[in-house]
Amino acid sequence: MHLIKALKARVINIAVDEGLTDNLQRVAVELPRDASHGDFATNAAMVLAKPAKRNPRELGALIAERLAEDPLVEKAEVAGPGFVNLTVANSALAEVARSALDGEAFTALARTDAPQRINVEYVSANPTGPLHVGHARGAVVGDSLASILALRGHQVTREYYINDAGAQVDILAHSAYLRYREALGEEIEVPAGLYPGTYLKPVGDALAKTYGETLRDMDEIEWLPIVREASIEAMMDAIRADLALLDIRHDVFTSERKLQRPVDLVARAIETLRGAGYVYEGTLPRPKGAVEDWEDRVQTLFRSTDFGDDVDRALQKADDSYTYFASDIAYHADKIERGFERLIDVWGADHGGYVKRMTAAVKALSHSRVPLDVLLCQLVKLYRSGEPVKMSKRAGEFVTLADVVEEVGADPVRFMMLYRKSDAPLDFDFTAVTEQSRDNPVFYVQYAHARCASVKRQAADSFGPELLNELDGADLAVFSDPAERSLIILLAQWPTVIANAADASEPHRVAFYLNDLASGLHSLWNKGKENAGLRFVNADDRNSTLSRVALVEGVRSVLSSGLAALGVQAPDEMR
Numbered sequence: 001m002h003l004i005k006a007l008k009a010r011v012i013n014i015a016v017d018e019g020l021t022d023n024l025q026r027v028a029v030e031l032p033r034d035a036s037h038g039d040f041a042t043n044a045a046m047v048l049a050k051p052a053k054r055n056p057r058e059l060g061a062l063i064a065e066r067l068a069e070d071p072l073v074e075k076a077e078v079a080g081p082g083f084v085n086l087t088v089a090n091s092a093l094a095e096v097a098r099s100a101l102d103g104e105a106f107t108a109l110a111r112t113d114a115p116q117r118i119n120v121e122y123v124s125a126n127p128t129g130p131l132h133v134g135h136a137r138g139a140v141v142g143d144s145l146a147s148i149l150a151l152r153g154h155q156v157t158r159e160y161y162i163n164d165a166g167a168q169v170d171i172l173a174h175s176a177y178l179r180y181r182e183a184l185g186e187e188i189e190v191p192a193g194l195y196p197g198t199y200l201k202p203v204g205d206a207l208a209k210t211y212g213e214t215l216r217d218m219d220e221i222e223w224l225p226i227v228r229e230a231s232i233e234a235m236m237d238a239i240r241a242d243l244a245l246l247d248i249r250h251d252v253f254t255s256e257r258k259l260q261r262p263v264d265l266v267a268r269a270i271e272t273l274r275g276a277g278y279v280y281e282g283t284l285p286r287p288k289g290a291v292e293d294w295e296d297r298v299q300t301l302f303r304s305t306d307f308g309d310d311v312d313r314a315l316q317k318a319d320d321s322y323t324y325f326a327s328d329i330a331y332h333a334d335k336i337e338r339g340f341e342r343l344i345d346v347w348g349a350d351h352g353g354y355v356k357r358m359t360a361a362v363k364a365l366s367h368s369r370v371p372l373d374v375l376l377c378q379l380v381k382l383y384r385s386g387e388p389v390k391m392s393k394r395a396g397e398f399v400t401l402a403d404v405v406e407e408v409g410a411d412p413v414r415f416m417m418l419y420r421k422s423d424a425p426l427d428f429d430f431t432a433v434t435e436q437s438r439d440n441p442v443f444y445v446q447y448a449h450a451r452c453a454s455v456k457r458q459a460a461d462s463f464g465p466e467l468l469n470e471l472d473g474a475d476l477a478v479f480s481d482p483a484e485r486s487l488i489i490l491l492a493q494w495p496t497v498i499a500n501a502a503d504a505s506e507p508h509r510v511a512f513y514l515n516d517l518a519s520g521l522h523s524l525w526n527k528g529k530e531n532a533g534l535r536f537v538n539a540d541d542r543n544s545t546l547s548r549v550a551l552v553e554g555v556r557s558v559l560s561s562g563l564a565a566l567g568v569q570a571p572d573e574m575r
Helices: 003-018 044-052 056-067 092-098 103-107 132-149 166-181 197-209 218-242 265-275 324-337 349-366 401-408 409-418 441-463 463-471 480-494 494-504 508-532 542-566
Strands: 040-042 074-077 085-090 117-121 154-163 252-257 279-280 299-302 340-348 372-377 378-386 424-427
Touching: 003 040, 003 044, 003 056, 003 085, 003 092, 003 494, 040 324, 044 085, 044 197, 056 074, 056 085, 056 197, 085 092, 092 103, 092 480, 092 542, 103 372, 103 494, 117 132, 132 154, 132 340, 132 372, 132 401, 132 409, 132 480, 132 494, 132 542, 166 218, 166 409, 218 401, 252 299, 265 279, 265 324, 265 349, 299 349, 299 372, 324 340, 324 349, 340 349, 340 401, 349 372, 401 409, 409 441, 409 508, 441 463, 441 508, 441 542, 463 542, 494 508, 494 542, 508 542
Parallel strands: 117 154, 117 340, 154 252, 340 372, 378 424
Antiparallel strands: 040 085, 074 085, 279 299
């Protein structure tokens, strides 16, 4: 049973009966700010009264009176300027608890009536070295969001855009060529401007094994494309291996270089925009501040200001080669042509200034039909017992994703990368994320799942394993303690949490919810220590045990579904 959806439907039916059809989309049923006011509250009277020129307090009283007659509702009261507070009937809570027993079916209640084809592009790091911990955050955010969107009922494609064109891959090739010469026995020194990390040594070794001294005898124009191709392939293999440490796998890898071969998709996208009147030849205003190399020249520009950007954007450089922005336009045009109805890009926060121009381009390409959501992931700062962590010797400039996963495991990395909004900085402490304490969210949630599994084992030991086969028939209308009711109200929110996290592109909502649900479970467990009547397993009362174990199984089922959505294990035992 999707209780919140059912309550909202009741409220809207009342509004329609009263002829109140304006602003129905703003009607919400949510938790009240103060739990003492009831289980849920609706803003219906507040948002419907003004367009209907009604008194919100009087309208709230009418809605409360009608809701009080509904079998889902035990009590409805108008409060303040027109909010309606609801206390749910025990029979409705029983249906929620029963629905939660089947975690997959309960989660499926979040499925939308309007599924879309959605492309989620994430990581997309330059193939010039190992992934660092900042990439890990974007990887987890994108991968978890893709899973949540799939639970919402959308058809999701996970995509990686390989930035394998431009100066950075030539720098990579020159760096790998030095390691190749080193593998042949030469003494080398990595000059400034090349990549100094030792991670390129295996690439050099492989080149030496494959080509012997052949490459060394070639001119640069001959060896460069060979080394570049081999280096990119080796780096992408390493990136895939790093992502696999977090169980992250993409459906599609799109190469920037292939946007111009065999068909020049960049030129085609520019001409499409030109035909729509969004590309012209002109000059840009001088940038603010002292810009020594600024050149006042006529160039090919995209009218991004038509779509809310600050200035129009260049599509070609002085040498007539394409700008990075032009290639990105072609890439997003390709996504649109592939039939995606919603695009989501996960970027590092350092790309924040790029958002306006890219959303402008997608609006122009799709005639505002396809929305582009850009999620920015802020920096991750690493600590150990409060002290900053030093860089990786292997990478030379940063701490790698592999370093972090090797030390603490995939589960803490995945959960903690989501335990803060992606646009807020994240402090990741190696010591704190491995502590077995209430202050460590990943442990706290996983321990709640393990505790649920332990309760089932205890019940089976006391009454035999057949008791666990009878959970569907348990009496789930017996719960009256505030902690029990609170736990079921938390369960009732699960389908809404999934829906809201998917619609808002905010996977952190699931991590926050799981922590709240774990807290509710642990709180009820602790009350059972003080009050024998609230214990999950009572060896002298089989019926009471059956009811409470059924509730615990509902919690375990939702915890399992939520952790799976985040790519985190749901253990039955904790060491």
